Amino acid sequence: MPPSIHPVDLITALRHKHLTPAIVFLTSRRACDEAMETFDHADLVLPPARQEAIAVALERITVQHPSIAEHPLIPIVKRIGIAAHHAGHLPSWKIAIEELMRQGHLDAVFATTTLAAGVDFPARTVVITQSSIRKSRDFTDLTIGEVQQIAGRAGRRGKDHVGFAIVTPSPYIDLTVLTKGLTGQPEAIDSQFTISYPMVLNLLKAHPHEQIQGILAKSFAQFQLNQRAELLEQKLDALHVQMEPFGPRVCTDWITQWHTFDHARRHRHTRHQTHRAESPEISARLPFLTAGRVIGLSRGRGIVLRQYRSKGQKNSMLTVLRSDSAVTECPVTSVKEVYDRTYECAETPAYPWCSTDTFDRLSHHLEELPSRLPVLPILVSTGIDPLPDAIVQSLGDFPCPTCPSRPACHKDFMTASRLRQEQQRHTKSIQALRTSLWHRFQERVEVLQKFGYLTPATQLTIEGDWARLIRIDHSLLITELIRAEAFTGADPSLLAGILASLAHDDDRPGAFPRISPGLSSLLGQVRKLAESLSPYEDPPLLRADVAALVERWVADPSLTWIGLCRLTTMAEGDIYRLLARTLEFLSQVQALKSTHPGLADSASQAITLIRRGVLEELP
Amino acid sequence: MNTDELEQLLVQQPVTLLHRLARGRVHRHFRAGKKRLIELLLQHSSQNRAGLESDLQALIGEQHARSESGSSHIHLPPTIARKKAAPRRAESESAETAVSLSEWLEGIGVPSPQPFVPDPWQTEALSAVRETDVVISVPTGSGKTYVAVEAARRAMEDNRTVIYTSPLKALSNTKYTEFSRIFGPDAVGILTGDRQENGQAPLLIMTTEILRNLLYDAASGEIDVRLDTLGLVILDESQYLADPERGVVWEETIIFCPSQARLLLLSASIGNPQDIADWLTSIRSTVCRLVRHGKRTVPLRAGYLHPNGKLTPLFKTLGIPYGHSSQLHPEAKQLFFEYEEETLPAGRPRR
């Protein structure tokens, strides 16, 4: 058995059952072209009247799109009433095929699934030969939504009583993907919100920094994050109820206390050396020095806001809220007392490390603290060779063994500790869900500050003020190139060539036209810069062949479209898209008229030069 | 199961099953032979051993069920073949209820011309969009363009500017031609990054990126006066919101869309249109109306065409059995089973 049906047999079967016009979705452009070739010697010729009708229709379309006049596929399309339609073709050719199909002149079109995504192109029947599509180098299964987009092309309103989606197997098919796709509910949409450098600049241009969080909160991303956070909050509420029996006992924080005590008991004989650089006294304290804990310092008390490690010395450090709402940093070694008192603290990832509410509340608590506070006894592990005596002694320091609530603590510890861990986990997740966008925004801000597009007070610098107009991929690289004066004195063709290599993100290979020394050295410079920026922005492909191709098109106005296509193995449609993308990038550079008149002028010259021939036909 | 046992079990399976197991696990698995496939699967199993094992068990179970359902007599050992009596009866029952090819092919043809009557959902959307933002989520081919055109017409009659965005330049061009035909060439303009055609027209077509840029310019004070008269923004193919690279542009556009303009989001069927509507309600000045339906206007039937040219219905039912993906037509099921048995193990040259 052949791995898939022969295209001629396929069309014959469809015609025979009156299932035409049909769109046949194939896996690749190649497959479409090869399917067309199989008709070269088939005697599936249209009656003369229909051939004539196609010719007339095509002529009418040619008036608007002269580039299709000599299209090599015209004879076969006319002869058999079947065409291919894929991204390798020029837009004008695709428009022509779509129009022929709309007018009912064609029996079938071989197309790739990209067609399903964006063209208004219905038929009586669609034929599906695959269950996965190539998405950025990898094959992934079609989603339910995609299967339905494809199948949705079948059955034209007003022209068909019924539409047909016909599956025919090929080695690329997984039938369950398709049957699920046909019968299932389309997937829910998930936000894909990302924060780009130009977004940050444009937001800060129009709004003060303190309003931004509110604007980000309007995104669908935040809407969906909030939905998740609300679910967790419900869980958290349930946990609070479950935690009720385990509230404060003789010590407020009995769970931590018992944990330490229990740990000490268990490890009486198998004490391990601590791996921390700190003394055992300090290490033992660390678990208690979490946000919200009241501590005693040499001058007065404070409440811990966060614990961290100093970058250089790797010492354990604390950020502490002191009286009069002062926030100070101090090493853990300077902590004199750890009190058995903690307050709830809604932590945040940035200074002052807690929410404004928490900050106010904690400041208030700090002023109101009683003069005597219970001190938390902390077991100090003695390190290398534990002496049983010492342990016994330190166990003696715990109030637990003689405490009246000991049996209760013993009984409840496992449950309570698990619940508390869950609580802490949920609280942290909620925190992250609520603040992650803001956090990402801040990260971008820091980079833009580092590069001098934003002032420390998050205002746009002179550079930032023009850089915000570059709103395309690789914006940081482009603005850095402009600042490095890489384009100064570069003529329009060089500029266009470089922007083409930035704009083109397709890795389909193309043959290599000769590259000019000027472009080659400039491209080298761009590569170096792109590499140095890679921690902040993914580097573009920077293909030299596409740069050279576009440079030639701009530099040599006598070069025809056919001539350009001969310089490379890229498909016409890809060359067109390359030039169209380059135009997009150039138009952004052109917007810098007031700050970079020379560059903007070069960009607009390049635009005029690119827009000729086929590129004139469409807006 | 330890690794040796797993390998043993894998070796015992037909290659078709291994390929099925490899889907989503092994890149380009269809290029690998059995030995290599097992190697790759074992390699992969380090990532999620439990998942692999349970999928394997499920597939083996399925394979048995499948072979018992009476399709292939050649490949099966006699022991299994003999056990078939009971399931076979069930199968023949369902074969009775399964639609026949001639029924399936019945009714092909062109309906007689009908006077145009808007569907209820179209009318509903049109009256809603006068007052509020509207999200439409309906199957492809339902007639979203009619809503866009009529909504645009009404806004233009009120001397409002209308912006229509599409995700692709190609689509913008098609719509430009189509709308120029409907409203006359003077009424319609198109904007691209470097070009404006008829930029002063009341109905402007552009890609969503271009609109986003306009809105950023407006926000930073470089106001295009025309945004003041903006009455309606139509975002076609709004399911692009889920596009990994470009989805963010739809969010930016919606966030910054002027509050006096109504938003009309046109989308193919998606799973959570209510979320989109709720989101709009939460950030915009009006309560967003959701217009949705899942029923296709032109009924759809699914078929299976075997490489030898034999055509059968794909499902037992005439239409698509929504929510029941396993109701395969017995004939399609058998043919596809044969196809998989014959093509995959041989590692034939691929197209």
Ligand SMILES: Nc1ncnc2c1ncn2[C@@H]1O[C@H](COP(=O)(O)OP(=O)(O)O)[C@@H](O)[C@H]1O
């Ligand atoms: N109410 C209606 N009655 C009959 N035909 C309609 C109606 N609404 C739309 N159509 C036709 O349905 C076809 C598909 O409409 P279209 O707007 O392209 O679908 P969508 O954009 O939803 O995929 C068009 O040919 C259109 O003329």
